[in-house]
Amino acid sequence: MAIHEPTVIPDDTQLEALARDVGNVLAGAGLRLATAESCTGGWIAKLVTDVAGSSGWFERGFVTYSNEAKQELLGVPEGLLEQHGAVSEPVVRAMAAGALARSRADLSLAVSGVAGPGGGSAAKPVGTVWLAWAGAGGESVTRQFHFDGDRDAVRRQAAAVALEGILSRLSR
Template sequence: MDMHLISRAVAELGECLRVEENLLATAESCTGGLLASTLTDTPGSSEWFAGSVVAYSNEVKARLLGVPPEVLDEHGAVSEPVVLAMAEGVLKATGAHVSVAISGIAGPTGGTPEKPVGTVWMAWAWPGKTRARRYNFSGSRSEVKAQSVMAAINGLLGVVR
């Protein structure tokens, strides 16, 4: 990860959220809290970051984020309907104004022909709106996680600017 580039992006994100008095929350699976850690590396992030739910297991996705078990069964954890539900669920759980959810296959194992290693779904939610996007990253496990964090931050900037 280019830490200078990420630091600048997070600082801009934080300023946009702070000026509008909005709070951000994250729901992370394959990134395991890396996004939350990256956000909280910024001094003053407590003014605009509400918190994160690291929902690695399907049970936690269902119990803490309200992802319907039948959606998990039908589509799998790495899917558009699941990240949309995660993003909406973390908004509800934290009272935040904006959220991002991430679920993917960081590798090196776990991929399938339909969902190869590097497949990552993200969703962003804010009052009355949600959107999702599928990414296909490459590289090692840590590289997929880092690319996911940068894409999540860029997506958030697109929402709050």
């Protein structure tokens, strides 16, 4: 079941603050992050690399917008994409695992969704976003969201929730 988030669209200042917080927590823990992004198009990687000193805790980012890129760069099985579609729990979980396997990171986050304005369906309307967070120990967490708003709003909310998920994971 999708988690319907109240429409709180983070502005640039809020996104920058989240990225700084993620960097502080990762640096303090001596951990490195990799991202695997589809609908956000590298925005999360841009946010974290805007933070001075991010080379100490950001390992790499994969922008895998097409299904072929998901397969080639992250090792997402073609069968998963055919059976479930790119915007699905199995695919986003495989993206997060692939980012870890193809990097030297300790943690990864992955995002795939329908940012709009087109591309939605009855089963996956515009605003549907799957996120996954994975750790080097093999454990992963996935969550589905439905964000309101236009393309920019959906992508901003997805980036914020992705970063908040790293903070939540590391505060346990």
